[in-house]
Amino acid sequence: MLTIEDLAKYPFLRKASSFVESYGLTFQDLASDEYDYVVQRAVERVRRGIEGRWAELNVVDPETEILAYPLALAFVYGLRSGWVVRRFANSEQKRCFELLKSEEKEKIAEVGKDGFDWDLEGTELMVSGALFDFSLPVENYLEVAPSFHSPDWKLVNRHVIGGRVYLKQVEVARLLSEALKLKILRKVEEEDIKKFQIPEKLLSKLEGLEKLMKETKKYDEDVMAEFVEEAKPPCIVALLKDLAAGKSLSHMARFAVTTFLINIGESVENVLKYFTSVADFDEGKARYQVEHIAGLIGSKTKYLPPKCDVLRSFGLCVGEDAYCKRVRHPLQYYKMKAREIKRKRDGRRSE
Amino acid sequence: MGEGVNKEVVKAFKEYYQTLDVNELVVKDLQEREIALIPLGQETMIRHMTFPDTVALKEYLENHIPAHLYYSSAYYREPQASDMNKKGWKGADLIFDVDADHIPTPCKADHDTWTCLECMMKGTGFPPESCPKCGMKRIETTTWVCDRCLEVAKEEVFKLIDEYLIPDFGVSLKEVEVCFSGHRGYHLHVQTDDVKRLTSDGRREIADYVRGVGLDPKHQGFRMMKDGSITGPDLRDGGWRGRFAKSVYAYLSRCTMEELRSVVGSDEVANIIMRNKDRLLRGIMANPPSWMGLRGVELGRTIRIAKAAVKDLLCNIDERVTIDVKRLIRYPNSLHGKSGLKAARISYSDLETFDPLKDAVVFKSGSIKVYVKEAPRVRIGDYEVGPVKNVQLEVPGGLGIYLLCKGAAELRE
Ligand code: SF4
Ligand SMILES: [Zn+2]
Numbered sequence: 005m006l007t008i009e010d011l012a013k014y015p016f017l018r019k020a021s022s023f024v025e026s027y028g029l030t031f032q033d034l035a036s037d038e039y040d041y042v043v044q045r046a047v048e049r050v051r052r053g054i055e056g057r058w059a060e061l062n063v064v065d066p067e068t069e070i071l072a073y074p075l076a077l078a079f080v081y082g083l084r085s086g087w088v089v090r091r092f093a094n095s096e097q098k099r100c101f102e103l104l105k106s107e108e109k110e111k112i113a114e115v116g117k118d119g120f121d122w123d124l125e126g127t128e129l130m131v132s133g134a135l136f137d138f139s140l141p142v143e144n145y146l147e148v149a150p151s152f153h154s155p156d157w158k159l160v161n162r163h164v165i166g167g168r169v170y171l172k173q174v175e176v177a178r179l180l181s182e183a184l185k186l187k188i189l190r191k192v193e194e195e196d197i198k199k200f201q202i203p204e205k206l207l208s209k210l211e212g213l214e215k216l217m218k219e220t221k222k223y224d225e226d227v228m229a230e231f232v233e234e235a236k237p238p239c240i241v242a243l244l245k246d247l248a249a250g251k252s253l254s255h256m257a258r259f260a261v262t263t264f265l266i267n268i269g270e271s272v273e274n275v276l277k278y279f280t281s282v283a284d285f286d287e288g289k290a291r292y293q294v295e296h297i298a299g300l301i302g303s304k305t306k307y308l309p310p311k312c313d314v315l316r317s318f319g320l321c322v323g324e325d326a327y328c329k330r331v332r333h334p335l336q337y338y339k340m341k342a343r344e345i346k347r348k349r350d351g352r353r354s355e
Numbered sequence: 356m357g358e359g360v361n362k363e364v365v366k367a368f369k370e371y372y373q374t375l376d377v378n379e380l381v382v383k384d385l386q387e388r389e390i391a392l393i394p395l396g397q398e399t400m401i402r403h404m405t406f407p408d409t410v411a412l413k414e415y416l417e418n419h420i421p422a423h424l425y426y427s428s429a430y431y432r433e434p435q436a437s438d439m440n441k442k443g444w445k446g447a448d449l450i451f452d453v454d455a456d457h458i459p460t461p462c463k464a465d466h467d468t469w470t471c472l473e474c475m476m477k478g479t480g481f482p483p484e485s486c487p488k489c490g491m492k493r494i495e496t497t498t499w500v501c502d503r504c505l506e507v508a509k510e511e512v513f514k515l516i517d518e519y520l521i522p523d524f525g526v527s528l529k530e531v532e533v534c535f536s537g538h539r540g541y542h543l544h545v546q547t548d549d550v551k552r553l554t555s556d557g558r559r560e561i562a563d564y565v566r567g568v569g570l571d572p573k574h575q576g577f578r579m580m581k582d583g584s585i586t587g588p589d590l591r592d593g594g595w596r597g598r599f600a601k602s603v604y605a606y607l608s609r610c611t612m613e614e615l616r617s618v619v620g621s622d623e624v625a626n627i628i629m630r631n632k633d634r635l636l637r638g639i640m641a642n643p644p645s646w647m648g649l650r651g652v653e654l655g656r657t658i659r660i661a662k663a664a665v666k667d668l669l670c671n672i673d674e675r676v677t678i679d680v681k682r683l684i685r686y687p688n689s690l691h692g693k694s695g696l697k698a699a700r701i702s703y704s705d706l707e708t709f710d711p712l713k714d715a716v717v718f719k720s721g722s723i724k725v726y727v728k729e730a731p732r733v734r735i736g737d738y739e740v741g742p743v744k745n746v747q748l749e750v751p752g753g754l755g756i757y758l759l760c761k762g763a764a765e766l767r768e
């Protein structure tokens with residue numbers, strides 16, 4: 005049985021929504037002073053999301069916690085920024101993961117059922133040295149697992165019997181929390197979400213948020229504006245080394261390096277410099293290609309570097325360091341590492 | 356002459372569709388599927404058709420005799436919409452395509468030829484990826500089937516069903532439909548609600564699972580213990596663990612010293628294993644198992660043995676078909692325009708004895724005079740010819756239609 009405290013922990017559950025509906029609140033009601041505490045909490049939740057932290061659970065007042073969640077979501081979508089949605093989804097994922105990791109088994113199964121229609125079953129299966137806590141239908145597992153990068157999550161490396169995948173509790177927590185994240189992200193595509201406007205009366209409460217959003221986002225963009233040398237992914241580092249040694253690269257390799265450098269903000273001139281030591285360097289031709297890739301000439305589209313998967317199949321992926329394990333794209337690698345390096349260097353956090 | 360567009364083929368195909376029992380055309384949720392066909396003698400495909408029932412479909416087929424008839428693996432809200440995005444995808448069957456074309460069987464040297472379209476170099480057997488002479492990839496193939504190819508394809512189907520779909524994926528026999536492709540292989544359709552909504556990424560994971568792509572034995576029970584010894588999975592585990600244990604057992608019982616040496620890459624290690632073989636096999640069988648017989652063998656080498664052992668258990672399927680959620684698939688029980696054979700639906704219990712070159716032959720009466728340009732040894736039903744070149748022959752109807760459809764023969768007066 006899910007208690008009201010559980011619903012406060014997992015306010016994305018269907019049962020939580022029915023709880024909210026039972027109040028029959030309109031945005032009008034919420035804008036009144038009577039519900040100010042709910043609005044405060046919702047704003048707090050979004051703020052934490054933007055800052056990249058998650059809001060500590062308030063179990064003393066579960067009702068507020070449950071009521072504030074859909075409102076927080078409304079704010080997130082209403083702010084009309086994909087960036088905010090991603091930040092919020094990420095922080096909700098982390099929060100949900102932390103809570104589920106140490107949750108009781110029966111509750112986890114209920115969260116799976118009520119939140120995502122997953123048929124989780126508690127078990128204690130011991131197979132050659134591994135102990136599994138749960139089993140989950142293959143089709144449920146595959147809703148989420150393909151979005152993970154690491155080979156451990158490939159179905160072929162899992163224990164699968166009778167149409168069910170056997171998992172440890174921490175893995176189930178990871179899958180469920182990722183399912184939540186995907187749900188938040190995918191909702192952006194829905195028609196009524198696209199049309200949704202935050203009612204006038206509530207808008208004033210969001211002013212602080214918009215300012216925070218601009219600052220934090222700017223900080224993120226600053227990170228990108230300044231080239232952080234040490235944040236380059238191993239595949240690009242290796243290719244640049246080859247270039248410096250005067251080796252000529254395959255078409256795909258050249259494309260990967262050029263698109264990468266252009267996308268992290270290098271100028272055409274700077275990109276060309278990397279190529280000058282190559283034996284068959286032809287300045288005119290190279291410039292044309294780089295300008296083309298940068299979208300300055302030709303089709304005027306700026307090209308993105310290939311995904312890790314593609315680089316891997318061309319034999320250009322050289323390393324799977326700790327960052328590689330978390331990303332699916334070399335640009336994502338760069339952003340993540342650059343942000344961390346900058347934070348450490350500046351000695352400030354965005355909070 | 357294109358795909359045997361001549362009066363004998365037209366007559367035969369027409370007769371087939373006219374006398375066809377509508378029940379043979381029954382497929383799950385026909386109204387939600389897109390139907391497409393290439394009419395006999397034409398090259399463009401007519402797409403985006405829908406039919407309320409098999410009676411309407413049959414009537415249409417009688418008037419538009421298809422060389423190739425297809426239906427979508429996908430279920431749509433509006434199958435007739437010509438814009439793919441407007442069809443309203445509701446789900447799709449999970450399809451596995453087993454095709455002898457993709458399996459390098461030794462008999463291909465006897466019946467297949469390829470030609471490089473750049474330098475015209477010719478060769479026999481499984482076509483090379485690129486031309487050995489000029490390195491170009493424009494290679495044209497002329498392929499035939501033989502009993503051996505079809506037998507190998509059938510083995511793949513059994514492997515897929517018995518080794519993976521039933522035990523690992525929990526699919527029941529009722530839920531899989533097996534069809535002869537009408538030419539060189541088989542199609543498996545899994546039609547449950549469970550698989551229906553799988554995404555393309557999800558289907559790729561299933562294809563990789565049965566093909567062993569990305570398979571890492573270290574995730575399936577092979578580990579190094581604290582004391583440096585190796586431990587492995589249990590025969591009774593099921594899934595890839597059980598499969599590994601069983602195959603390593605079978606592999607070690609049958610492999611030669613030579614083979615083992617090349618797999619582990621060390622004479623010394625191969626010797627140790629061979630010397631300990633009986634003890635090792637007993638250990639793997641024991642409950643709980645003991646892999647102590649591998650004492651002194653590094654994990655890396657053990658992994659190589661494990662991988663070599665399961666090689667024959669990996670499925671040879673065309674993964675593109677499995678991954679595609681909007682594929683057009685040959686319609687069950689329709690005729691294949693390049694062979695004249697029936698893409699027959701076969702129940703699992705009949706599969707063992709199913710002989711495609713006999714049981715999928717629908718033209719059984721009469722005989723035809725054909726001029727055979729070139730054909731390897733060919734069998735249709737109980738009749739065999741070839742290899743032959745440039746001869747006028749009178750052959751049974753089924754074989755005649757087959758040669759005409761293959762484009763290896765023509766009608767000459
Ligand atoms: S995982 Fe991606 S980022 Fe890392 S080296 Fe490979 S291709 Fe580059
Ligand atoms: Zn050639």
Ligand SMILES: [Zn+2]
Nearest residue numbers: 462463501504
């Ligand atoms: Zn053959």
